[in-house]
Amino acid sequence: MNKILSISLLCAASLAFAGCAGEEDDLFSSSAAERLEESKSLYTERLESSPAGWVMEYYPTNNSNTDDVSSLGYVLLAQFSHDGTVRMAMNNTFSNNTYLEDQSAWEIIADDGPVLSFNTYNDCIHAFCDPGQVSLPGTELGRGAEGDYEFVVINLDDNAEYGMFKGKKRGTYIRFTRLEDGTDYQAYLSDVQTFTNTMFPSTAPNMCVVTLGDSVMSMANASSGIPNIYPYGGDPIQQESYHPFLITKHNDRYYLRFRDAMNAPDGTEAQEFVYDEENDIFTGVENPEFTVAGENPATFFTQAMEDGNTWQLNRNCDMSDDFLALYDAVRTGFSAVRYTFNYLTWSMQDGQLQCILNYRPQRGGAVNIAYNFDFTQTESGATLSYTGPVDNSGANVLAAIPAITDLFNAFNGEYDITAGTTKFNLTNIRLSKGDNSWFVPMFN
Incomplete structure (x- = not known):
């Protein structure tokens, strides 16, 4: 009898549970x-x-x-x-x-x-x-x-x-x-591309600086669209890390966004930056203290020459009125002896700063003559001091064209070196002293 009663109770409990399950509301009001x-x-x-x-x-x-x-x-x-x-x-x-x-x-x-x-x-x-x-x-x-x-x-x-x-x-x-x-599609794409090319040109090896908290990194070859980002002062090969990015425009502001987020030392992520035109810097969208900045123009001016590059000053470069008058006097002087003055370049030869004049005689190919300058790097610029021709050829040209000496003496002095347009694009930089003495050589 007890066994029959137990079985009956189990059946009743099962029916009770089944009844409860049937009465429960569906979790979703519609099917998947x-x-x-x-x-x-x-x-x-x-x-x-x-x-x-x-x-x-x-x-x-x-x-x-x-x-x-x-x-x-x-x-x-x-x-x-x-x-x-x-x-x-x-x-x-x-x-x-x-x-x-x-x-x-x-x-x-x-x-x-x-x-x-x-x-x-x-x-x-x-x-x-x-x-x-x-x-x-x-x-x-x-x-x-x-x-x-x-x-x-x-x-x-x-x-x-x-x-x-x-x-x-x-x-x-x-x-x-x-x-x-x-939005005009063609104009939008042209605008973004122009901004990208201006900020990250392939014509000069500009290096950006990425700062995420206490971490400071170099950002090389940004013009490629996939820059190498590695610890500042570190080894670009041993510590290489490539990060593709894109530039877009939204609400009249330009945004730089990496495909993948980067990590700050404290684990905070930074992926997107917006350009601050007034201060010429990209700041983090989530954390404005995170930045992508351009190089120091003074450092780049010197480093470019130490790496074997030159800076060129020609008639099309931007110059103050006084420098332009002196430059044109040199052109006139060469014309008077039936030579054509082309341009001058600044370069570093075995640690010696040289100003090289390029001109073309009436017959034959172009000729270069070199003149030495003392050069001292400063925190925000450099000091130049003319010391004389490298050889007798340079001395002979000086004797024939005195305007060259006037120009070289005008170059003497302490200069502030700033970006011609933006620190992200140091294709041209401005050397200035005083209120109206400056010139803008181009990277060559």
Whole structure:
């Protein structure tokens, strides 16, 4: 009897639990398929909500190989329309450095989650996905740039200024930034490229300085788009670390954003910087004390010559009225003896600063004659002092053209050395003394 009673009680308990489970509310009011369809519609509306479209900071892969175009970043513009078409534009090596615009289809599709798909061929984005692309250095047949044309939606809030997507195959994060209404695509790309070329020129080996808390680093070869960032004063080969970045423009300000965040000594991350035009420096978006700065012009002036480079002063360089008058007197002096004065250069020869005059006789090729200057580096500039010709050829020319001595004597003195335009671009620098005595030689 006891056994029968126990079995009866167990059956009753099981029925009670079953009844409770049946009465419990569903965790979701709709099925997974229905929720996915809702998210597709939601993200479609949000991409379409920017009338001018979006800036895509597009990186084909997560590589950091300086010889591989798949490691670099590319600025793409995309305008998503209600009719399922997308207008895209770019101006980079994949478009032969000319403005390219194309239109194709797009859609938010269902996968494991919502995915943005550029699902018909577009000359802009699919150029990075074509395995047959072999026209650029760093591309191989059957590989191309290895880029994505489908992106998992990571984050795109309602009316968001930014959205984050992730390449479906390569896993590279792609940030979208909302464009201001009325943005002209060609003008935008030209503006950003001009700013980038101005700040990070390939014509002079400028070195940037990155400061993250107590950590100070050199940033070399920024013009390549994938600079080597290593401890300041360290070994650029033994301690190399490559960090691709892109420049974009938002709310009339220029932003420098690395593909991957860098870590400060205390573990704080810094990834994006905004340009402060007044102070000529990039400051951290999250922490303004983190900076990317240009070089010290005075140090660069000297270091460039010690590395075997020269600074040239010609008639097209910017000069104060008094220096220009002296310079033109030298040109006139050469003309009087039927020679053509071309330019002068500053260079370092075995630790000796020399000013070299380049001129062309009436017959024959160009001739260089050298003159010595004492040179002392100061914290903000340098002191120059003319000491005389290197050889008899220089002395003979001085005797024939006294205006050269007048110019050299005017060079004597202590100079402040500053950037001609910006410390990020020391292609030309300004040497100044007093209120109206200065000249701007060009890196050569």
